[in-house]
Amino acid sequence: MPSYLLLAAALIAGLLVPLQAGANAALGRALGHPLWATLISLAVSVVCVVPVMLAFRVSAPSISGLAGQPRWIWIGGVAGVIYITAAVLLAPKLGAARFMTAVVAGQILASMAIDHYGLVGFEAKQINLPRLTGAAFVVVGVLVMQGPGLWRMLQSGAPAPFQN
Numbered sequence: 001m002p003s004y005l006l007l008a009a010a011l012i013a014g015l016l017v018p019l020q021a022g023a024n025a026a027l028g029r030a031l032g033h034p035l036w037a038t039l040i041s042l043a044v045s046v047v048c049v050v051p052v053m054l055a056f057r058v059s060a061p062s063i064s065g066l067a068g069q070p071r072w073i074w075i076g077g078v079a080g081v082i083y084i085t086a087a088v089l090l091a092p093k094l095g096a097a098r099f100m101t102a103v104v105a106g107q108i109l110a111s112m113a114i115d116h117y118g119l120v121g122f123e124a125k126q127i128n129l130p131r132l133t134g135a136a137f138v139v140v141g142v143l144v145m146q147g148p149g150l151w152r153m154l155q156s157g158a159p160a161p162f163q164n
Helices: 003-031 034-055 071-094 096-117 129-146 148-156
Strands: none
Touching: 003 034, 003 071, 003 096, 034 071, 071 148, 096 129
């Protein structure tokens, strides 16, 4: 598949993330606790993926294929729970744009470290000036998106309250 189609698919997936954060936050409020929203969100994911797997006739996994694998292969589920719970708690306080810029900045910084050191199965890719410059723009974008509350905090040294 051409790179531009892969990038377009990634862009579409990214477009859904703020919707997920908002929907899960509303679900958490409706259920009375953010961890219930996390659980229900993950359960809905299972309900959605099983018919797709059946339609594509995905064969059962080989449990023996897990033998000898590194323990970090399970971190995806843990990261999903942390992300969904953070979105439920933080997105309503920060707003979609402020929450997502912070998430994207975290993703960029972690991705650069993962690429640089070749972690979790990725091929090592050195950090270079263009990548550092792009990451710096993202971090500056996060700071700008936080608005006047952040600037007041930096000037006074006091913690800034969440503002919408």
